[in-house]
Amino acid sequence: KQEVTQIPAALSVPEGENLVLNCSFTDSAIYNLQWFRQDPGKGLTSLLLIQSSQREQTSGRLNASLDKSSGRSTLYIAASQPGDSATYLCAVRMNYGGSQGNLIFGKGTKLSVKP
């Protein structure tokens, strides 16, 4: 059974710092991996999606990497800002016969960027 783990559960950094959020998964047979942001009381916003054949994806100050064989992904945030404060979730989609349903989430890392 696939398990997705995100460590740490919470992180507090001063504004301007570069930071890395970690995601690990137990079953490497994934189709893709997606990073989401969730603001308090809001839904999830997709940040980056990495296909299993890719090593990384970049969007602005965000860079997500994927090492499928070791079951790890990282989300790098450069020059953090208070507006980056949110919970970041990673989710893996399993490669089970094209099943759309199997998007398995970690419990997230709650990031706080202090001004």
Add this chain to the structure above:
Amino acid sequence: DAGVIQSPRHEVTEMGQEVTLRCKPISGHDYLFWYRQTMMRGLELLIYFNNNVPIDDSGMPEDRFSAKMPNASFSTLKIQPSEPRDSAVYFCASSLVLGTNYERYFGPGTRLTVT
């Protein structure tokens, strides 16, 4: 597009009452998902539809839960009778099978409190 729309945003009800949550997916998306989020269990997939047909309901916790998708632009999740342990945030999401992307878009959620 307005994104995935959910209603109501907040629902407070007494134990034993029927609760109906509503979702309008992004126009043109052919997959619709219902998730539940709690502090203890994180995000869990309850059920998903493809072209209005339920594909996998193995995540539905009990017979008290039911979901329908009468047409491509509307879905409901019903809980009857509701119990305090059903209190959670319920998210609807949709996606389009375009190439091999499968990116998933989430609504803002319905926060359900059962007293």
